[in-house]
Each structure stands twice: as structure tokens, then as C-alpha cells.
Amino acid sequence: MRCSGWRKILDRSTTPERCRGYNLQENDSRNWWRIKQLTGMKTRSTHPLAGLANLLYDGNMEALATDINKSFLNVNTHLQPPSADAAPPAPDSVPSEFIIDQSSVEIKLSRINTHKAQGPDDLPNWVLRDFSTCLAGPVCSIYNASVRDCFFPGRRKEAHIVPAPKIHPPSSIDSDLRPISLIATLGKLLESFV
Numbered sequence: 001m002r003c004s005g006w007r008k009i010l011d012r013s014t015t016p017e018r019c020r021g022y023n024l025q026e027n028d029s030r031n032w033w034r035i036k037q038l039t040g041m042k043t044r045s046t047h048p049l050a051g052l053a054n055l056l057y058d059g060n061m062e063a064l065a066t067d068i069n070k071s072f073l074n075v076n077t078h079l080q081p082p083s084a085d086a087a088p089p090a091p092d093s094v095p096s097e098f099i100i101d102q103s104s105v106e107i108k109l110s111r112i113n114t115h116k117a118q119g120p121d122d123l124p125n126w127v128l129r130d131f132s133t134c135l136a137g138p139v140c141s142i143y144n145a146s147v148r149d150c151f152f153p154g155r156r157k158e159a160h161i162v163p164a165p166k167i168h169p170p171s172s173i174d175s176d177l178r179p180i181s182l183i184a185t186l187g188k189l190l191e192s193f194v
Contacts, residue, residue, distance in 0.1 A: 030115070047061070048165055048168070048169075048170075049061075049064060049163065049165070049170065051169040051170070052064060052169065052170045052171070052173070052176075055171065056173075064173075067173055068163050068173055068177060071173045071174055071177070072161060072163075072179050075179075094147060094148050098147050098194075099144055099147070100140055100143045100144055100147065100193050101140070102136050102137055102140040103136075104193070105136045105139055105140040105143065105189070105193075106132050106133060106136035108189050108192065109128050109129060109132035109135060109136060109139065109189070110129060110132040110133075111129075112125050112128050112129040112132075112185060113125065114126040114129055116185075117182055118185065119158075119159070119160070119182055119183050119184030119185055119187070119188075120158045120159060120160050120182070120183075120184060121155060121156075121158070121184040121185075121186070123184070123185065123186070125185055128185060128186070139186065139189075143189075143190050143193060146190065147194065152187075152190070155184070156183075156184050156186060156187030156190060157183075157187065158183070158184065159181040159182060159183045160181070160182040161179050161180065161181050161182075162179070162180045162182065163177040163178070163179060163180075164177065164178045164179075164180045165177060165178075166178050
């Protein structure tokens with residue numbers, strides 16, 4: 001008798017109406033990925049652009065990568081570099097509102113999401129977040145020197161660009177692929193201040 005009472009409570013708590021609102025795959029993707037790994041569920045077995053390589057280049061992924069790079073570079077061919085006459089202002093004329101405070105750098109470093117991918121500088125986000133108190137001073141000095149000299153370091157401009165298909169399967173390089181840029185975390189932080 002006692003066992004059937006617990007069974008009724010359990011049955012009521014797991015009714016389809018109660019469970020319908022929560023989907024692990026949509027609401028908690030990190031745990032869903034762990035479950036897929038533990039259970040041995042297969043993810044997509046082929047590269048997402050393999051079909052496009054087979055369609056256009058007889059499976060040659062290197063030729064596909066070369067054409068994707070050319071396509072992404074064509075987006076900004078109309079932009080001209082600045083003229084030589086356009087000189088940056090003198091370093092002494094930087095207004096005080098553009099000087100970055102060390103405490104604000106420390107706050108932003110301590111709020112970095114460690115679950116996001118690191119940039120091309122291969123500096124893990126957990127290092128920046130966990131050692132934010134130690135790194136705030138040097139990073140602030142670098143940022144202020146960049147602002148004072150009107151120079152954004154080239155290392156902070158680098159990005160890993162991943163072609164993400166807009167539709168599955170993609171059939172065209174120019175219209176069906178979207179460039180996703182992964183830039184360095186310290187470069188993103190500097191851009192957030194400027």
C-alpha cells in the first residue's frame with residue numbers, strides 16, 4: 001500500500017504536461033553535450049562543408065578553402081587604406097576621458113566568460129579572469145599606450161574566421177556561407193573601452 005502511494009506521487013510529478021516545458025537539448029546545451037559524449041551518441045559524421053566540396057571541387061577541401069578565403073576577402077575590396085595625409089593627433093593631445101582606469105579593466109577582466117573560445121593569441125579566458133587583479137595593471141598600461149599613440153596592435157587585429165553554413169546543405173560559396181570571426185579577448189576588451 002505504501003509503495004503505491006509513492007508511485008502515484010512519482011507518476012503525477014512526471015506527467016507529460018510537467019515535462020513538456022523543459023528540453024535539455026535546447027535549454028542546457030552544455031549538459032546535453034556531456035550526455036551525448038557519455039552515451040556515445042554520434043554527432044554529424046562528416047564535415048559540414050564536405051557536400052559543398054563534393055559538389056563544386058570533387059571533394060577537394062583545399063580548393064574549397066581557397067575559394068572561401070577569396071570570397072570573404074572580396075567583401076572589403078572597395079575599402080581604401082587611409083591616405084598619408086591623415087596623421088594621428090599628437091600624443092600629448094589625448095583627452096582625459098579616453099584614459100582607461102585600472103579598476104574598470106579589472107572589472108571587465110573578472111567578468112570574462114570562460115566558456116567562450118579563446119582567440120588566435122591562444123591566451124585562455126580562465127587565465128584572464130582568475131588573475132584579473134594581477135593582470136589589470138599591465139593590461140591597463142598597454143591599453144593606455146595604444147590610445148595615447150593611436151595604435152591598435154596588429155596581434156589584437158588577428159582573427160580566426162570560420163565559414164558557417166546559412167542553410168544545410170550549402171550549395172554556393174558566396175550566398176550560403178557566413179563568416180564567423182573569433183578575435184582575441186584582449187582586443188575585444190580594448191574595443192569595448194574605445
